[in-house]
Amino acid sequence: MTPVLEVDRVSKVYATEPPVTALQDVSFSVDAGELVGIVGPSGSGKSTLLHLMGTLDRPSAGRVLITGVDVEKLSDRELAALRATRIGFVFQQFFLAEHQRVLDNVADGLLYSGVAQTERRSRALDALRLVGLDGRTNARPNQLSGGQRQRVAIARALVGDPAIILADEPTGNLDHATGQAILELLQRLHDRGVTIIVISHDRDVAARMGRRIEMLDGRVVFDSGAESALVPPRDHDSPARRTDGRA
Amino acid sequence: MTSTTGLEVRRLRSADLARLATVGLRTRKLRASLSALGIAIGVAAIVAVLGLSSSASAALLNEIAALGTNLLVVQSGQTLAGQPAELPDAAPAMIQRIDAVTRVQETGSVSGNVYRNRLIPSIQSNALSIEATSVGLLATVGTSVARGSFLNAATAQEPAVVLGAAAAQRLGIDRVYSGERIWLGTTWFYVAGILKPALLAPSIDASVLVGFPAAETYLGFDGHPSTIYVRARTDQVAAVDGILGRTTNPETPGEVDVSQPSAALVAQADAQGAFDGLFLGLGAVVLLVGAVGVANIMIISVLERRSEIGLRRALGATRNHIRAQFLAEAVLLATIGGAVGVGMGVTATAIYASALHELVVIPLIASAGGIGAAILIGAIAGLWPAVSAARLSPTEALWTV
Numbered sequence: 001m002t003p004v005l006e007v008d009r010v011s012k013v014y015a016t017e018p019p020v021t022a023l024q025d026v027s028f029s030v031d032a033g034e035l036v037g038i039v040g041p042s043g044s045g046k047s048t049l050l051h052l053m054g055t056l057d058r059p060s061a062g063r064v065l066i067t068g069v070d071v072e073k074l075s076d077r078e079l080a081a082l083r084a085t086r087i088g089f090v091f092q093q094f095f096l097a098e099h100q101r102v103l104d105n106v107a108d109g110l111l112y113s114g115v116a117q118t119e120r121r122s123r124a125l126d127a128l129r130l131v132g133l134d135g136r137t138n139a140r141p142n143q144l145s146g147g148q149r150q151r152v153a154i155a156r157a158l159v160g161d162p163a164i165i166l167a168d169e170p171t172g173n174l175d176h177a178t179g180q181a182i183l184e185l186l187q188r189l190h191d192r193g194v195t196i197i198v199i200s201h202d203r204d205v206a207a208r209m210g211r212r213i214e215m216l217d218g219r220v221v222f223d224s225g226a227e228s229a230l231v232p233p234r235d236h237d238s239p240a241r242r243t244d245g246r247a
Numbered sequence: 248m249t250s251t252t253g254l255e256v257r258r259l260r261s262a263d264l265a266r267l268a269t270v271g272l273r274t275r276k277l278r279a280s281l282s283a284l285g286i287a288i289g290v291a292a293i294v295a296v297l298g299l300s301s302s303a304s305a306a307l308l309n310e311i312a313a314l315g316t317n318l319l320v321v322q323s324g325q326t327l328a329g330q331p332a333e334l335p336d337a338a339p340a341m342i343q344r345i346d347a348v349t350r351v352q353e354t355g356s357v358s359g360n361v362y363r364n365r366l367i368p369s370i371q372s373n374a375l376s377i378e379a380t381s382v383g384l385l386a387t388v389g390t391s392v393a394r395g396s397f398l399n400a401a402t403a404q405e406p407a408v409v410l411g412a413a414a415a416q417r418l419g420i421d422r423v424y425s426g427e428r429i430w431l432g433t434t435w436f437y438v439a440g441i442l443k444p445a446l447l448a449p450s451i452d453a454s455v456l457v458g459f460p461a462a463e464t465y466l467g468f469d470g471h472p473s474t475i476y477v478r479a480r481t482d483q484v485a486a487v488d489g490i491l492g493r494t495t496n497p498e499t500p501g502e503v504d505v506s507q508p509s510a511a512l513v514a515q516a517d518a519q520g521a522f523d524g525l526f527l528g529l530g531a532v533v534l535l536v537g538a539v540g541v542a543n544i545m546i547i548s549v550l551e552r553r554s555e556i557g558l559r560r561a562l563g564a565t566r567n568h569i570r571a572q573f574l575a576e577a578v579l580l581a582t583i584g585g586a587v588g589v590g591m592g593v594t595a596t597a598i599y600a601s602a603l604h605e606l607v608v609i610p611l612i613a614s615a616g617g618i619g620a621a622i623l624i625g626a627i628a629g630l631w632p633a634v635s636a637a638r639l640s641p642t643e644a645l646w647t648v
Contacts, residue, residue, distance in 0.1 A: 002329040044351035047646070051642045056641040056642045057640075057642050058563065069254070074254065076565075076566065077565050078254045078256070080564060080566075080568075081254040081257070081559070082563075083560075083561060083562070083563040083564065084564075085254070088559075091558075092552070095554055095555070095558040096556070098274070099273050099274045099317070111259075111559075111562060111563075112257060112564050112568060113257055114258075116260070117260075117262065124397045156562075165637070
């Protein structure tokens with residue numbers, strides 16, 4: 001079976017002065033139905049990896065394949081279509097449209113995939129049911145708690161039935177209890193067969209994932225899903241740390 | 248787009264694009280309405296200038312249309328030597344023989360001055376002239392009597408006079424009563440009637456009219472017509488105009504002047520209606536300032552909505568989708584401004600024109616052009632912000648707040 005995501009010897013160098021190597025020779029693959037936590041401290045290259053996995057950016061070297069499709073070979077327009085149909089994003093800041101009710105926020109997840117509005121809304125209702133918010137379809141985002149807002153964002157990522165969901169620090173803006181509830185929700189979705197990759201700096205979050213990939217200084221230092229489980233230790237000729245303070 | 252990967256970019260449905268275009272307007276209402284107001288004021292100024300000038304000329308044009316545009320006036324010109332020429336006595340009868348001519352009436356200039364009574368010093372002639380006239384003149388030139396009656400076959404023989412509108416005013420006569428008379432230098436003439444203004448034959452206004460036989464009997468008139476008023480069939484006016492000179496005076500057609508008074512009046516009405524270039528220019532400047540306002544608002548909007556742009560890219564929007572959204576928003580903003588502006592301009596025209604009792608006329612070009620200009624301005628003003636929004640890389644848009 002083709003993995004839904006393959007990261008193959010990927011490097012990313014930002015052409016700043018001096019150049020910053022954010023990722024170096026990163027390889028792993030994710031099969032359908034996996035729940036993966038990518039964890040690492042600030043500056044370890046997690047966010048860069050997220051950009052590359054989400055096809056929001058292209059690698060400097062190596063290949064990223066989504067459902068077997070090589071991102072390198074796609075035009076900008078095709079990448080957009082790939083994101084519209086095969087990738088769902090969940091962000092730390094939720095990014096909900098305050099002027100729209102919950103149902104339409106979720107329906108907008110299908111806006112760019114050519115689905116008519118009535119169909120978008122009916123699928124949005126299904127997605128809201130999955131996250132347990134089908135009772136709040138007409139609420140505005142500002143009438144919801146943080147946890148509920150993140151559920152709406154998760155429903156928006158789910159609505160297109162993507163091959164993979166990328167969640168960037170999904171509990172980062174939530175208190176501990178609410179964060180736990182969101183993780184339970186992700187676990188439940190995983191049980192239903194949804195492929196989810198959670199990126200976090202929080203080891204506790206990663207510990208709850210079925211598979212854990214640890215990053216440090218732009219490299220994968222541990223992958224519980226790899227055959228040998230432990231990536232062999234390496235010299236500390238590590239790439240320059242990114243200086244912009246971003247992870 | 249076809250592709251081996253089966254990844255097909257979907258066009259945004261127009262209903263979705265329309266909804267997206269309203270996002271910025273709905274979320275920032277005050278700012279949107281203020282920037283639309285700039286466009287509205289510019290469009291209103293232009294619509295009002297065009298509307299007011301059209302309304303001013305419309306009344307006059309209507310009157311001309313009612314009077315008919317088929318009146319031709321034949322006048323004696325000058326001889327080659329520069330002397331005043333005379334029209335042949337037989338000219339009216341000759342013109343009458345032209346097929347397309349429906350009516351012919353003539354007047355002849357009679358020398359002499361007009362006074363209210365014998366005691367007025369002869370120098371105070373009020374610049375009035377005496378014209379001998381045929382009795383069917385009124386219907387041909389398109390006027391009628393305001394008071395009393397016009398000359399008829401009987402009164403045309405007698406010392407009776409009908410006053411042109413301006414002549415009556417200058418003589419201080421505003422009604423006709425029996426025994427009312429004026430002094431024509433040598434003889435008393437009794438006032439039979441007063442005319443309404445003759446728009447198509449203004450020379451009649453400042454004249455007093457007497458019958459041909461009376462002019463010959465009492466004022467020493469030689470009987471030569473000097474002006475012939477001709478009504479032709481409307482579809483034949485140009486043809487008749489072309490042969491009038493030769494028909495009137497076959498020997499020396501160059502001594503005859505033929506004119507079409509309605510043409511001159513239409514030109515005058517147009518001149519009256521010519522919109523004021525200054526105000527129109529002012530409107531254009533306001534519109535330009537409005538356009539800069541829209542561009543400014545859109546640029547700020549793009550800056551503020553980076554995360555929305557990033558999110559949309561993550562949801563699968565292409566650069567084209569983003570560009571279309573922001574361009575549509577700018578066009579919508581300007582179009583709303585344009586529509587409000589047309590409304591304001593029409594209202595201003597209606598109020599002003601009805602205050603002057605003029606017809607309210609809004610030329611289609613003003614309202615359609617106003618909206619059209621607004622759409623164009625929106626597109627131009629929105630182009631750069633839309634392009635820069637589309638250029639934003641998704642990672643930059645999402646992670647730089």
